[in-house]
Amino acid sequence: MKRIFLFVLTNIAVVAVLGLVASLLGVNRYLTANGLNLGALLGYALVMGFGGAIISLLISKPMAKWTSGVRVIEQPQNADEAWIVDTVRKFADKAGIGMPEVGIFEGDPNAFATGAFRDSALVAVSTGLLQNMTHEEIEAVIGHEVAHVANGDMVTMTLIQGVMNTFVVFLSRVIGYAVDSFLRKGDEERSGPGIGYMVTTLVLDIVLGFAAAMVVAWFSRQREFRADAGAAQLMGRKQPMINALARLGGVHTAELPKSVAAMGIAGGIGQLFSTHPPIEERIAALQTLA
Numbered sequence: 396m397k398r399i400f401l402f403v404l405t406n407i408a409v410v411a412v413l414g415l416v417a418s419l420l421g422v423n424r425y426l427t428a429n430g431l432n433l434g435a436l437l438g439y440a441l442v443m444g445f446g447g448a449i450i451s452l453l454i455s456k457p458m459a460k461w462t463s464g465v466r467v468i469e470q471p472q473n474a475d476e477a478w479i480v481d482t483v484r485k486f487a488d489k490a491g492i493g494m495p496e497v498g499i500f501e502g503d504p505n506a507f508a509t510g511a512f513r514d515s516a517l518v519a520v521s522t523g524l525l526q527n528m529t530h531e532e533i534e535a536v537i538g539h540e541v542a543h544v545a546n547g548d549m550v551t552m553t554l555i556q557g558v559m560n561t562f563v564v565f566l567s568r569v570i571g572y573a574v575d576s577f578l579r580k581g582d583e584e585r586s587g588p589g590i591g592y593m594v595t596t597l598v599l600d601i602v603l604g605f606a607a608a609m610v611v612a613w614f615s616r617q618r619e620f621r622a623d624a625g626a627a628q629l630m631g632r633k634q635p636m637i638n639a640l641a642r643l644g645g646v647h648t649a650e651l652p653k654s655v656a657a658m659g660i661a662g663g664i665g666q667l668f669s670t671h672p673p674i675e676e677r678i679a680a681l682q683t684l685a
Contacts, residue, residue: 436568444560452553456496456510456517464505465498465519477524482537483518490545492516496627504528504643507551508540516538516544528642535626535635542625548618555614559607567599607667615670620680633681640681644674 459465471477476499494513505522509515518540524533541550575592623640625683627633671677 408610411518428525433569437565440561440565440568443564445557447521447555447560448557451556452511452549455549459517459519460498461505462499463519464500465500467496467498467517478530479520479525479533479537483541484535486489486538486541487544489629490541490625492541495541495544499525506536506540510544511549513544513547516549517637518544528639529647530644531624531635532639535639536628538626538629539636539639540624542622542629543618546618546621546625548622550619552611552615556607556611559610562609563600563603566595567603568598573595612670614670616672619671620677623677623681627684633684637678637681640674644678 454502460467468476468480471480479499480497482493487494493516495508495510495516495518498517499517500519500521502521504521504527506520508516508518518537520533520537524536528536571581571592574595575589579589580593624634624635630636
């Protein structure tokens with residue numbers, strides 16, 4: 396699993412950098428100088444929250460290439476590479492999106508799609524996937540990734556992440572201000588944020604960030620069910636996707652970079668933070684499709 400996890404990790408890093416810059420520029424001192432300005436704080440939280448998510452989205456494709464070691468197929472070097480490119484093109488045309496870049500990376504069975512725009516995405520498959528699956532199963536996996544792109548899942552997850560970031564930034568600073576005011580009760584001479592504000596905000600950014608990650612992971616799991624159904628629709632039948640999932644359930648799946656976690660084909664670990672539902676649930680959902 397690699398696409399949203401790396402996306403989330405990149406997002407956290409970007410938000411942290413934006414927060415550091417804001418602190419250096421004195422934004423926190425401005426917000427708390429004469430009492431907490433909730434309107435200004437909300438604007439600040441929106442800029443921080445969506446700014447981090449949008450920047451993470453825009454750099455998702457180059458980050459995925461770098462962290463996964465993806466080799467983009469410019470000119471197919473053999474019949475297998477030509478077949479992969481043709482398969483992606485066939486599904487992209489059927490889904491009504493622009494032709495994505497197609498790449499291969501070394502590793503155990505996995506695949507992912509990423510990119511900020513539907514018409515300039517990246518679809519990559521691992522060497523392990525090519526070696527351990529039939530052509531029909533690989534087609535299903537590619538269809539799953541193309542469905543992610545066609546469904547606009549990276550943009551959807553960016554918006555959700557932006558909303559979660561905004562809540563984290565806003566709540567952590569409101570609570571931080573309240574804690575700081577309580578600790579400094581009676582000290583009227585000092586102005587601006589104190590140590591209570593700084594420490595509380597830092598701790599809550601981390602704690603609430605984990606809570607937000609659980610919400611993002613839940614939405615990601617729902618998008619996986621939709622991408623599975625999309626693969627079945629692109630292929631015209633659901634059995635190849637069921638077979639691919641069953642095979643993935645019996646092999647060690649590659650760990651994708653955190654930025655591409657949610658759009659990988661492999662299942663995740665841990666119920667609350669997993670970006671993918673259990674393989675068994677995905678197969679059961681496909682079996683009930685009309």
